[in-house]
Amino acid sequence: MDAVLTNFANGDILAITWRPLLAGLAQTMLLSLLVIPLGAIAGLLIAALFVVSAGLARVLLMVWIDFFRAFPPLVLLIYLYFGAPLLGYEISAYAAIAVSFTLNTSSYFAEIFRAGIEGVPRGQWHAARATGMSWLQSFFVIVLPQGTRAVLPDLLSNIITITQLTALASVVSVPELLHTAQLAQATSYNVTPIIAAAVIYLALLWPLVRLMSHLDARRYSTKLSAAATQRRRRQETADE
Amino acid sequence: MPIVYKPEYTMAALLKLDNVSKTFGDREVLHGVSLEVAPKEVVFLVGPSGSGKSTLLRFCNLLEHPSSGAVLFEGADILKQKNVNALRQSVGMVFQSFNLYPHMTALWNVAIALRLVQRKSAREAREIAHHFLAEVGLAHRGSAYPAELSGGQQQRVAIARALALKPKLMLFDEPTSALDPELVGSVLDVIRKMRHEGMTMLIVSHEMQFAREAADKVVFLDQGRVVEAGAPAALFGNPQQQRTIEFLSRFSLAGSHG
Numbered sequence: 214m215d216a217v218l219t220n221f222a223n224g225d226i227l228a229i230t231w232r233p234l235l236a237g238l239a240q241t242m243l244l245s246l247l248v249i250p251l252g253a254i255a256g257l258l259i260a261a262l263f264v265v266s267a268g269l270a271r272v273l274l275m276v277w278i279d280f281f282r283a284f285p286p287l288v289l290l291i292y293l294y295f296g297a298p299l300l301g302y303e304i305s306a307y308a309a310i311a312v313s314f315t316l317n318t319s320s321y322f323a324e325i326f327r328a329g330i331e332g333v334p335r336g337q338w339h340a341a342r343a344t345g346m347s348w349l350q351s352f353f354v355i356v357l358p359q360g361t362r363a364v365l366p367d368l369l370s371n372i373i374t375i376t377q378l379t380a381l382a383s384v385v386s387v388p389e390l391l392h393t394a395q396l397a398q399a400t401s402y403n404v405t406p407i408i409a410a411a412v413i414y415l416a417l418l419w420p421l422v423r424l425m426s427h428l429d430a431r432r433y434s435t436k437l438s439a440a441a442t443q444r445r446r447r448q449e450t451a452d453e
Numbered sequence: 454m455p456i457v458y459k460p461e462y463t464m465a466a467l468l469k470l471d472n473v474s475k476t477f478g479d480r481e482v483l484h485g486v487s488l489e490v491a492p493k494e495v496v497f498l499v500g501p502s503g504s505g506k507s508t509l510l511r512f513c514n515l516l517e518h519p520s521s522g523a524v525l526f527e528g529a530d531i532l533k534q535k536n537v538n539a540l541r542q543s544v545g546m547v548f549q550s551f552n553l554y555p556h557m558t559a560l561w562n563v564a565i566a567l568r569l570v571q572r573k574s575a576r577e578a579r580e581i582a583h584h585f586l587a588e589v590g591l592a593h594r595g596s597a598y599p600a601e602l603s604g605g606q607q608q609r610v611a612i613a614r615a616l617a618l619k620p621k622l623m624l625f626d627e628p629t630s631a632l633d634p635e636l637v638g639s640v641l642d643v644i645r646k647m648r649h650e651g652m653t654m655l656i657v658s659h660e661m662q663f664a665r666e667a668a669d670k671v672v673f674l675d676q677g678r679v680v681e682a683g684a685p686a687a688l689f690g691n692p693q694q695q696r697t698i699e700f701l702s703r704f705s706l707a708g709s710h711g
Contacts, residue, residue: 336550341554347538350570358556362556
């Protein structure tokens with residue numbers, strides 16, 4: 214038992230590695246805060262283009278989305294970071310991460326937004342346009358809020374995935390949480406920092422996973438609440 | 454000999470559809486339809502489903518474009534007009550399925566276009582919205598979301614939403630078809646009131662009793678063509694075409710509501 218504690222939950226090791234681990238956590242969060250908005254905005258743009266496009270443009274967008282969803286982001290990152298210098302371009306680790314992760318995650322975001330937007334009844338567009346709203350006003354004020362609400366659990370799921378994805382940044386030596394933990398492990402010959410990193414990841418993502426489940430449960434209960442609305446409407450008939 | 458007042462002949466048309474056709478793929482749904490609506494006139498479009506009534510209505514605010522023909526509003530061809538959004542403020546539309554914005558309160562359903570399209574201040578937009586909600590008898594439901602309103606109330610909010618932009622013409626696409634029978638009356642009352650106040654209206658409806666009562670002119674459309682048009686008393690009382698007779702026989706005009 215002592216051996217287990219010494220190797221996996223060593224207080225002395227933790228005492229000297231908690232500071233770098235927290236710095237690693239800060240880097241992980243920083244990367245997430247960089248990549249999530251970039252991916253979401255690019256994804257929304259792609260989804261909007263998809264909605265207005267037709268014919269060949271639509272096919273090309275679909276190919277783009279499919280390609281970057283299928284292409285492993287780690288491979289993309291390695292190609293960019295280690296391949297670009299061979300072509301004469303120096304690229305920073307952060308830029309390589311931003312570009313490769315945005316290409317990957319924006320394609321997932323695009324699919325989620327597209328599903329949400331296309332799920333909004335056409336009548337909403339008609340009503341908005343019939344009152345003189347422009348396409349952009351109708352999209353951002355009327356359609357997108359409804360479409361986003363419908364796919365909130367999927368958006369959150371994607372955000373969780375992206376946060377986990379940032380661990381890939383360790384291969385280009387960005388001192389995020391996993392990379393820091395690996396360094397600490399290598400220098401201390403002890404697994405404790407890796408265990409600590411796992412605990413930190415859990416603490417960071419568990420609340421989000423809970424929230425996602427909560428939203429999902431709410432989504433599947435809307436059918437029930439629709440029935441309740443029907444009942445309420447009938448009651449209010451007396452008000453007419 | 455008394456002078457018979459016929460608004461469609463004595464006034465310049467507010468809206469004029471001139472020989473409009475519509476083709477979806479290789480299926481022509483409208484074949485050269487012409488139609489005029491004079492100011493303050495209430496015109497009903499009636500006919501079986503698939504006769505092209507709704508498509509015709511959608512030409513008038515360019516939610517749909519005719520394949521050929523012209524649509525004149527106040528004498529100008531709207532198909533050549535650059536600013537469609539300006540036209541749409543002059544032409545209000547009410548839909549069969551209400552199409553209220555579910556994420557906004559009744560008040561903001563009415564106020565949002567005032568704010569975004571007519572650029573009024575939030576305060577002014579709310580005041581105007583409140584005024585028009587009161588006009589349709591819903592002053593007290595402004596803070597309710599559409600899901601909290603009955604169908605009749607939702608449709609009245611939708612009418613207020615269109616009226617708030619001060620349109621010169623109102624289009625109704627089967628405004629009572631999605632309503633429970635007992636809720637139809639409240640919506641028809643609002644339309645009656647608008648008629649009384651002189652609103653020009655083009656109404657697609659299956660409420661024959663109401664058409665008979667409220668229409669200045671009834672246009673019977675079948676298979677994309679105008680079969681017969683005229684004053685309601687003539688069209689309902691003494692239809693000339695066999696197809697009109699067949700269609701009208703499906704409705705019991707002795708029905709009670711309207």
